[in-house]
Amino acid sequence: MIKIENLTKIYTHPQTKEKIVALQNVNLEIKSGEIFGIIGPSGAGKSTFIRCLNLLEKPTSGSVWIDGEDITKLSGQQLREKRKQIGMIFQHFNLMSSRTVWQNVAYPMEIAGVDKKTIAQRVEELLELVGLNDKAQVYPAQLSGGQKQRVGIARALANNPKLLLCDEATSALDPQTTKSILQLLLEINRKLKITIILITHEMAVIREICDRVAVINESNIVEINSVLSVFTSPQANITKEFAANGGENFPIETVKLKPGERLYKLSFVGESAEKPIISSAIKKLGIEVNILYANIDRLKDIPFGTLIITVGGSPQQIEQTEQFFTQQGLKMEVLADAGIAR
Amino acid sequence: MQELLVKATLETIYMVAASTFFAVVGGLPLGILLVVTEPNHILENSVVHKILSVIINITRSIPFIILLVTIIPFTKLLVGTFIGTTAAIVPLSVAAMPFFARIVESSLKEVDYGVIEAALAMGSSPGQIIFKVLLPEARASLTLGITITIINLIGYSAMAGAIGGGGLGDVAIRYGYHRRDTVVLTATVIILVGLVQLIQFTGDLIARKLNKK
Ligand SMILES: Nc1ncnc2c1ncn2[C@@H]1O[C@H](COP(=O)(O)OP(=O)(O)OP(=O)(O)O)[C@@H](O)[C@H]1O
């Protein structure tokens, strides 16, 4: 388990001595085995935060507890030992160009004093896991971005870490490669029970694999929640912007409602997304429905959708419809109301 | 004449080879130290960095012919005499060492700091960063740096004649300039050009082999 207490990082400009607050009093707990996402706009302090977790950046104050140990209190040698149990992958992969894929993956074990035979065995295993057996003797320059990140992942897993830190690991990749790398991370998380902390500025990444997410803005965490909650009921303004799925920008004012009609925004999650709720409502209650906007996404494995519809009928029908939607587990929001039909 | 040229060539090769060796042995650690003590590097230390930098700049700003004379007492202390081919190796090494240190510095600075950070994140010690990351990553660029140093030393060694060091440069001045023997002069120039070409070609070849970028 990871616990971050009152983490503050202030950079001082080397010449002007001007102070830049990158993180201010950040508190956060991350459970073992979860995939925890951190999202925020550029300059929010995301990289600074994740780099404080293995002390690539030294916090100005506060503590970082990893498995009951405050790593900010460790000596140089102790810290090096601790770092061997924390994997990290980077936006620009940071592979050694003078080493082959095989040698890159072997490096962390080499410096940890693992014997040659074990290294050879483990490198094979890891390359198998990331699907790069055939590239073992190739130099990084001959690999595609996605393949380079796979090498980065294999290297990060070499010493069997319990924690994997990902700093914008997919930001330099195209959407398709991003998907395959995220799937690999998900597979690793499930197979090896590794806790993964990833930072990104793309909600798609969070949606794809994260369990929980912290939203960071202007050096502060403004929201911590399950990914589902962040999408269905975002709290902070910045979260709303990130969670926007198109429905938010729907031009409500252009909809001309007839008397007796109401305009709804419906969000549905999981099973209810797969049930034909609207058509059963029409059949059962005899209402008139007009679908103005529909979008369906996936949160990790859970389907998640948004609908904007108008419903027309008598006040009684409208009331029954609303009851029906609530029973079916939809989240419902009335966007506009044309008043009672005469 | 042939005998004269062979002897001079061997003297040049001897002086250059020996002083290259000392320049690398001394300059490499200096260059490494210069880089790792920089602000925000793995062994940041501004005092060490500044002192080294100043010493290197002072040594590099003295013209070789003046250095040659200035360090005569030091040469005498080391080899017992300040005259002859072996004695010439001392000033040549002293001049090449800071030059090579600067070359090492610029080569190591070319190494992407992201790679160093990745190695740090994996738990590397400063020694491991230097020997397993910085030097291997810069090996092609370092090879070219050694090539430049050798070629520079061939140039410097021409002045070794001033203290009886011999070599091709000495022959060119004594026979070509003082006695106006154009045949000898032309021959030494051809040998020098060939030597430089050969070294540059070999250096480029090795660097290309080592470069996996
Ligand atoms: N080494 C540094 N020295 C001084 N200021 C820094 C340093 N690193 C980061 N900062 C500043 O700290 C703030 C947070 O930076 P950080 O890199 O953590 O942002 P980020 O959320 O990762 O942004 P991005 O999405 O652009 O990567 C920024 O204002 C940045 O300019």
Ligand SMILES: [Mg+2]
């Ligand atoms: Mg960043």
